[in-house]
Amino acid sequence: MAESEQEAPIGMVALRLHRASEADFFARLGAAGYHDLRMRHSMLFDALESGGTRVSTLAARLGMSPQAMGELVDDLEASGYIERQNDPNDRRARLVVFTTKGEVALQRSYEIIAGMEEDYAAIVGKQRLASARETLTELLTAVEAPEQTS
Amino acid sequence: MAESEQEAPIGMVALRLHRASEADFFARLGAAGYHDLRMRHSMLFDALESGGTRVSTLAARLGMSPQAMGELVDDLEASGYIERQNDPNDRRARLVVFTTKGEVALQRSYEIIAGMEEDYAAIVGKQRLASARETLTELLTAVEAPEQTS
Numbered sequence: 214m215a216e217s218e219q220e221a222p223i224g225m226v227a228l229r230l231h232r233a234s235e236a237d238f239f240a241r242l243g244a245a246g247y248h249d250l251r252m253r254h255s256m257l258f259d260a261l262e263s264g265g266t267r268v269s270t271l272a273a274r275l276g277m278s279p280q281a282m283g284e285l286v287d288d289l290e291a292s293g294y295i296e297r298q299n300d301p302n303d304r305r306a307r308l309v310v311f312t313t314k315g316e317v318a319l320q321r322s323y324e325i326i327a328g329m330e331e332d333y334a335a336i337v338g339k340q341r342l343a344s345a346r347e348t349l350t351e352l353l354t355a356v357e358a359p360e361q362t363s
Numbered sequence: 364m365a366e367s368e369q370e371a372p373i374g375m376v377a378l379r380l381h382r383a384s385e386a387d388f389f390a391r392l393g394a395a396g397y398h399d400l401r402m403r404h405s406m407l408f409d410a411l412e413s414g415g416t417r418v419s420t421l422a423a424r425l426g427m428s429p430q431a432m433g434e435l436v437d438d439l440e441a442s443g444y445i446e447r448q449n450d451p452n453d454r455r456a457r458l459v460v461f462t463t464k465g466e467v468a469l470q471r472s473y474e475i476i477a478g479m480e481e482d483y484a485a486i487v488g489k490q491r492l493a494s495a496r497e498t499l500t501e502l503l504t505a506v507e508a509p510e511q512t513s
Binding site: 220224234237329350 | 372380495498
C-alpha cells in the first residue's frame with residue numbers, strides 16, 4: 214500500500230505497531246529463555262487445540278501444505294514442545310499435542326502478552342489505550358464487513 | 364503471537380486492522396480498474412523514487428534478491444507501469460522509472476488512500492480516529508525504541 218506524504222494512513226500505523234509489538238514479543242520470549250521459538254512456531258501454537266490436532270487440520274488452518282506443516286511439526290517435536298500421539302478416536306490417525314514443555318511455553322507466552330499490554334498501558338495511559346483499542350475494533354468490524362470493502 | 368482468550372492484544376487488533384484496510388485498498392484499486400496490481404507491486408511503487416531507482420537498490424530496500432526483484436520489474440514492465448532506462452549519470456547502469464501509466468496509477472492509489480481515511484473517519488468519527496492514531500503513534504515510537512524491546 215502506497216503511503217501518503219503527510220499523515221500516515223491508519224492501516225500503515227497499525228502495521229508498524231503490529232511489527233513493533235511482534236518484535237517486542239519475541240525479544241521478551243528470548244529473554245525468558247525461549248530463543249528457539251519463531252513466528253512460524255507461535256502460529257502453530259495458536260492453531261493447536263488442547264486436545265490435539267491433526268497435521269492436515271493444522272495445515273489447512275494456516276494455509277500451508279501438509280508437507281510444510283509436517284516439517285514445522287518435526288522442528289517443534291525435535292525441540293520438545295510438541296509430540297505426535299495416536300488419536301484415541303481413530304486408530305489410523307495421529308494427533309499433534311503439546312508436551313509439558315510446550316504447555317509451559319504457551320502459558321509463558323500468555324503472561325508475556327499480558328505484561329506487554331500492562332507496559333503499553335503505562336506508556337500511553339490505560340484509558341487512552343482502551344479508547345484506541347475500542348476505536349480500532351469498531352473500525353475493523355466495519356471494514357471487515359463485505360459491504361464496506363466493495 | 365499467541366492470542367489471549369479475553370481481550371485481544373493491541374498488536375493483534377493492529378494486525379487485523381492492517382489486513383482489513385489492505386484488502387479494502389486492493390478492492391478499491393480493482394474497482395478503479397487496476398485489477399493487475401498486487402501487494403508486491405505496490406511495495407515496489409513505494410520504493411521507487413521519482414527520478415528512477417536501480418534494481419539492486421530496490422532489491423536491497425525490500426529485502427529481496429536482485430533476481431526476484433528483476434522478475435518483479437519484468438512483470439510491471441510487461442503491464443506498462445514501469446520501464447528500464449539508461450542512467451544519465453552512469454552509462455553502465457539502468458534505472459527503473461515510472462511510465463505515465465504508472466504515475467497515474469500511483470496518483471490514483473494516493474487518492475484511494477485519502478478516500479479510505481475519509482470513510483474511516485466517517486465510521487468512527489474524525490476526532491476518535493485522530494485520537495487513536497495519536498495514541499498508536501506514541502506507543503509505537505516507544506515500542507520501536509531499542510531500550511523498550513530488550
